[in-house]
Amino acid sequence: SRVVKLAVIPGDGIGPEVIAEAERVLDAVTANSDVTFEKTRFALGAARYLETGDTLTDADLDAIRAHDAILLGAVGGTPGDPRLKDANIERGLLLKLRFELDHYVNLRPSKLYPGAPGPLANPGEIDFVVVREGTEGPYVGNGGSIRRGTPHEVANETSVNTAFGVERVVRFAFDLAERRRKKLTLVHKTNVLVHAGGIWKRIVDDVAAEHPDVTVDYLHVDAATIFLVTDPSRFDVIVTDNLFGDILTDLAGAVTGGIGLAASGNINPDGAFPSMFEPVHGSAPDIAGQQKADPTAAILSVALLLDHLGLRDEAVAVQQAVEADVAARTGSRTTAETGDAIIARLQA
Ligand code: NAD
Ligand code: IPM
Ligand code: MN
Numbered sequence: 001s002r003v004v005k006l007a008v009i010p011g012d013g014i015g016p017e018v019i020a021e022a023e024r025v026l027d028a029v030t031a032n033s034d035v036t037f038e039k040t041r042f043a044l045g046a047a048r049y050l051e052t053g054d055t056l057t058d059a060d061l062d063a064i065r066a067h068d069a070i071l072l073g074a075v076g077g078t079p080g081d082p083r084l085k086d087a088n089i090e091r092g093l094l095l096k097l098r099f100e101l102d103h104y105v106n107l108r109p110s111k112l113y114p115g116a117p118g119p120l121a122n123p124g125e126i127d128f129v130v131v132r133e134g135t136e137g138p139y140v141g142n143g144g145s146i147r148r149g150t151p152h153e154v155a156n157e158t159s160v161n162t163a164f165g166v167e168r169v170v171r172f173a174f175d176l177a178e179r180r181r182k183k184l185t186l187v188h189k190t191n192v193l194v195h196a197g198g199i200w201k202r203i204v205d206d207v208a209a210e211h212p213d214v215t216v217d218y219l220h221v222d223a224a225t226i227f228l229v230t231d232p233s234r235f236d237v238i239v240t241d242n243l244f245g246d247i248l249t250d251l252a253g254a255v256t257g258g259i260g261l262a263a264s265g266n267i268n269p270d271g272a273f274p275s276m277f278e279p280v281h282g283s284a285p286d287i288a289g290q291q292k293a294d295p296t297a298a299i300l301s302v303a304l305l306l307d308h309l310g311l312r313d314e315a316v317a318v319q320q321a322v323e324a325d326v327a328a329r330t331g332s333r334t335t336a337e338t339g340d341a342i343i344a345r346l347q348a
């Protein structure tokens with residue numbers, strides 16, 4: 001029987017609450033299959049940092065790298081907490097994992113499930129995937145500032161876009177579009193960001209020539225936010241840079257029934273490093289510790305994880321259990337009650 005080594009990082013805030021349910025679902029769906037998940041827990045996040053001063057040590061990273069995949073809840077403290085330096089956990093832990101493990105595809109599917117409490121009056125069918133570049137753009141952290149504390153302070157954050165980095169994620173997006181409805185939308189801001197936008201546009205045009213059956217269009221990011229609300233069914237695969245993808249996928253989550261439903265995968269398609277699966281949302285300090293968080297995004301992240309590992313039947317079973325549960329939801333539930341309901345569907 002197959003053994004999968006899974007690193008579990010519950011994280012901060014609602015992270016441990018939603019990961020508890022995700023693990024229960026994973027246990028339930030693999031209970032009678034011939035795959036065994038050997039889990040290692042990593043206590044990483046703002047809480048650990050406040051205790052020890054460590055974000056992600058080399059030893060942590062080496063240990064995580066030795067796993068087949070990673071399941072992460074959410075990391076980060078309350079925005080503005082003076083004890084946490086800005087970006088410490090985000091950059092020192094989450095982005096460090098994504099960069100060191102070369103998660104160049106940040107895959108964020110959005111689907112409006114029947115019965116989901118979407119905010120749109122006439123949503124139509126919503127079923128698209130954002131392929132967000134995961135290792136470059138303004139996230140690389142090679143900015144800087146000078147003359148801090150003076151009226152002449154200058155602060156820069158440079159967006160890094162390499163031909164190698166853009167081409168590999170664009171190729172992934174085209175391959176995905178080929179397997180879906182064959183429509184690809186590049187989102188950028190070429191009217192202002194001429195260099196960064198220019199390389200994306202040129203590479204998309206070049207790769208498009210190899211995919212004559214994929215319809216390609218382009219939207220500026222501001223216009224894309226309009227259409228995500230007014231005409232979301234126009235989208236199939238959206239490919240975009242790291243920052244635009246971050247912003248669009250919170251909006252996409254809201255449009256498809258709430259951020260509590262939005263799952264994601266940080267994929268290293270080459271398989272050289274373990275891929276990492278996590279909800280799109282954060283640690284939600286405003287509701288942490290109250291059993292108010294919706295664990296569905298974490299549970300759907302388990303479905304993405306199973307699919308990535310080639311465990312198709314298990315992935316589909318989780319996906320279908322979630323869909324059936326979403327369609328039947330009424331009133332408010334605790335985090336664990338939603339886990340229970342999804343597990344009951346799995347076992348039905
Ligand atoms: P957030 O996603 O944590 O919360 C935004 C809003 O959505 C809050 O009102 C929250 O209560 C609600 N929400 C989020 N997840 C929910 C769920 N499962 N069920 C119900 N409601 C949910 O965003 P934020 O407040 O900007 O960030 C909080 C912290 O999380 C910050 O430190 C941030 O850096 C971090 N963060 C981490 C990740 C990650 O680990 N992948 C992602 C995003 C933000
Ligand atoms: C996300 C988060 C992260 C991001 C932050 C916490 C670094 O917002 O996963 O969407 O911007 O990628
Ligand atoms: Mn985000």
